[in-house]
Amino acid sequence: MPLKNIAIIGAGLAGATLANRLTQAGRDVTIYEKSRGTGGRLASCRLGDTPTNLGAPWFQPESKAFHDWLLNQPDIQERVLEPQDFNGSPLAPVTVLSVDPYQSCMTRRLTEGAILNTGVRISALHSSENGVTLEDANGRKIARHDAVVVTTPAPQALPLLAPVDDFVRLAASVDTLPTWVTVVGLEQGCGAGSSYLCGQHPVLSRAICHQRTPLPGTHSNTKPFQEIWQLEANADWSLDHEDSPSREVAVKMLESFSRITQQTLKITGLRSHRWLYARHESPLTDDYLWSDKQYVGACGDWFRHDGSEGAWLSANALADKLLQEDA
Template identity: 35%
Template sequence: MRKESSMLAGVRRIAVIGSGIAGLTLGHRLKQAGFQVTLFDKARGPGGRMASKRLEQGSLDLGAQYFTVRDPRFRRFLADHASGCLGEWTGTLRYQRPDGTLSPYHADTRYVGVPRMSAITRALSDGLALNTGTRITRIGHTPDQGWQLQDEAGASWGDYDRLILCQPPVQARDLLAASDLDDEAGVLADHLDALTPCWAVAAHFSTPLSLGYDGIQFQQGPLQWAANNSSKPGRKDAGQWWVLHGSSEWSDSHREATGAEVEAALLAAFREQTGETVQPDQVLSHRWLFARAEVSAAQGHLILAGGELAVCGDWLHGGRVEGAFLSAESLLTAWGLSG
């Protein structure tokens, strides 16, 4: 049943651009409250940085490697919409100290999607009106018709009473600027550095490595993270896949490097850090331009355009997968829809 609030009086239709965790959370919660919600995403499927890649030898989590659950609302949300595709990753994790020695990673319950990370966002998209492969390139608002959206193919979408952007700040700013919403774009300009890039390299080893751990966070060199993707629950890989993430600084300084250059550099760093000499038989790379949230503040969300437009994302709530959910919840609370 519709829950009216003073900020949503008369609102029927809401559009959400972006179908990561924040967008999917808003899709479900607003639908449950009785609104007509339509989501748009430029990618072929939902998930954002929860994306996975399917290959002949298995599947890879190239973005988010795992997540934790601390807020009971997030736990309930996952139980309601994605309980069948969650698993606990009990892999042995290590942390590299500044002097190069290794210590056990802090104790925590870490979750992943089963059989791949994207299974969670696929499950969360069930029952939602989601238009994938749809890049919105221009938006406009009038008092009579509300929000009108235009995609890169020239198709128009509307009329929406509210619009929520669940995109990286650079993409949100560029959309607003292209739509002549200069004041709103100016607000986003203060957040452009909230997300830093990350190069990801996946390496397949036909003979499993024996390093004594399944994941490690580095403090030295170009690598920040390496994980045995095949050690996660539900993976039925032939051989063993390792996923390597470059540090934010290194990835930023190598934005324009070729995939081959990145693969060579991060694999060399992996061999140097681990002492492993076995060569992979397959390597691939992926550049995340907007990957890691470098903020700790919990601003939560932004409300712009006199209350007609909102912005959400993990970068507005301290990062982390759960931060995306909490960003969406903060907007819902501001709209009088806290659950």
């Protein structure tokens, strides 16, 4: 029997890609997402009225498949950046693809054919011959579907994959790393010679300017931002400060940025976020997980390839498998 009515847990790139493939093929798809919006680690946030990136700032596809697919998306823009290291020395140009105006617009669009339930955290799955029942964070059984695919980071997938012991063991074997991000709106330009600074630094791994002039037509009570910078802390520093208060982290990251740019920053908007499971260190060698007995599966960036490309490849591999069952 084809699986008609499929639930997806998580509306990041993997969940949105899978939802798009399945709805295009005529399946009924319902997404359950614990956050207020789509995107997952491609999420955006608001500084005043201005939306901006809070997670992965862009894509750098390695496979032709991901590259070609991205270029076919209506909201993708290609940019050639001329980065500098944190000392101001020029580095080789890099080409990146990003979603205009911010990354999570694409996941929102990809989920349009599905029913999207945001603000719903799923805490358990119960598999039976009648399908898979979803339990929410209050212990309520909220829906039953023919099959459920988990697209969360591996540690968050652990309790959801309980119907299949092997899946729990595999998810538990994947290590993760946190990343602190601070997004800052500046009243005046900070004078950096490039919109992309990166390299060796005791605190930061990169600093990316997403906006260099005030956006036209925004009606904000706050002063307009001349520049919006996304500061990303490096892996070691993020791990050392995993449990530090976000205010303390923001101060340290901004001090570093101020020293790099040799400017006193005029800050008019600030947001810090700890991505507890920013990256998976030891992806599995499988492309995805799927159980024909329990009708439970998983895909995301902890399979074969990491990063957003890994999430996309894994979701497509599982979509191929589920759709091939019909053929």
